Amino acid sequence: MTNILSASLLGWLRCFEAAARHCSFTQAARELCVTQGAVSQQVKQLEQWLDRPLFQRTPRALVLTPEGERLRQVVGESFQSIGSTLTQLRKPRDRQPVTLSCSPSFAMVWLTPRLGSFFRQHPDIGLRVYGEFHALDRARMLRDGTEAAVRFDPGHYPDLEARMFLEEWLLPVASPAYLAAHPALRSPGGLRAAMLLHDASPWDGASETHEWQCWLRHAGVTLPDVSDGQRFNLSQLAVNAALAGQGVAMGRTALVLDDLAAGRLVDLWGIHARAEAAYYIVHAHGHAAQVANVEAWLVAEGIAFDAARQQLLGSGPQTKGKPLSAHDGRASRLS
Structure with a gap:
């Protein structure tokens, strides 16, 4: 023909x-x-x-x-x-580094300190991490030459493969000095909207106050104007402001667990709300073996972090009986 x-x-x-x-x-x-x-x-x-x-x-x-x-x-x-x-x-026979696009706050606080473990397990695989949080689709990943990405979002990728490797929980955090200066914060009723530190772009499509509203609904706390307070375009910037004694940030456990363990931040009331987003590794279908190794490593690290998180924060009655676990059989692939 x-x-x-x-x-x-x-x-x-x-x-x-x-x-x-x-x-x-x-x-x-x-x-x-x-x-x-x-x-x-x-x-x-x-x-x-x-x-x-x-x-x-x-x-x-x-x-x-x-x-x-x-x-x-x-x-x-x-x-x-x-x-x-x-x-x-088009890939040459000698392996090229895997390009991993990663949410900036997660890359800085959670991923980078763990990379030594990956390189020890896979000394033959190079991994280049880029801090990015733009929305992804198959066409953009192919155009940018991005083999894989880590994103914090609800995980809707109709033309890509996505695997959740770590669930997230939200908890208000503040520095010990800020808590001492604001004794009303001994209970959730003492929280004021002006104290809030917001990540104004938790993920593509989320509102500026989304995470605070999620936690407030879970805790049964009402504030007259949740939109008050300081805004930042990265979660880690809001956490840094809390560390500096500037207010109360909505902490994600992956970003604040070390600070809580070291006493630099305080889990104010032990009320933990399951986030509507989670951490996903995203890649095109038919990915290379190197990407599969990165995915397997992230899943294993997620399980290890989950155990440390449960040990520190527990799963007491304030979480309404829900264990802080990302690996209860609901990790899934979306295609």
């Missing part, structure tokens, strides 16, 4: 696939680094070649026709398969 995939047709399909995925010529143009008009024209030429419309062009968005949706599925799957195969084929 004659191959009809000319260079022009492949170019049209590339623009169509991006526009269909984003339902926007503008966003497709931004991804492809061309003008919006160029994408629109390429799609129009494809429609003329097929002699049928692929989009309904509404004032608010592009809407795929049934024929357009059929083509989107086929082209999208084909491009993903081609991209995955090319990524694997």
Whole structure:
């Protein structure tokens, strides 16, 4: 059968696939680094070649026709398969370092101190860690050459494989000096909104006050204006402010356990709320053996941390009987 995939047709399909995925010529143009008009024209030429419309062009968005949706599925799957195969084929025989994109606070406080263990177990695997917290999808990971990523979020990755390796719990923390200067904090009723230190971007799509609201609901505490207080764009910055005696931060156990153990921070009331997000390792399907080794190591380290967390914080009645465990059979893969 004659191959009809000319260079022009492949170019049209590339623009169509991006526009269909984003339902926007503008966003497709931004991804492809061309003008919006160029994408629109390429799609129009494809429609003329097929002699049928692929989009309904509404004032608010592009809407795929049934024929357009059929083509989107086929082209999208084909491009993903081609991209995955090319990524694997272009790797030289001598192993290159694995690129791991990681949430900055988690990378600094939890991951980096444990890397020595990974390199001792896998001296032949290089690992390059980059502190990043942007949202991920398959196209972006392939484009950036990122083999794997660690993210703190609810774990919704429809076109990637994600495995939760560590659940998270939320607990208000403050320095001993701050607690001594504010004796009303001996009980949750003494908490004031002005004392709050917020991570204003806990994950992509979460509100600035999301973690505090989660804990307040769990604890049954009401504040008139949760949006008051200081804001930071990283959880570790809020924790550092708490260490400096500037207020009460919403601590994630992975980021504050060492400070609690050393007495630099105080778990104010022993009320621990399960976070709506967790730590996931995310990668494309058909990943390399090196990525599998990184994943297995993270899972093992997560289990070890979980044991240390339970030993320090326990699972008493203030957590409503829920053990502080990430490994109770609910670790899952999302595909």
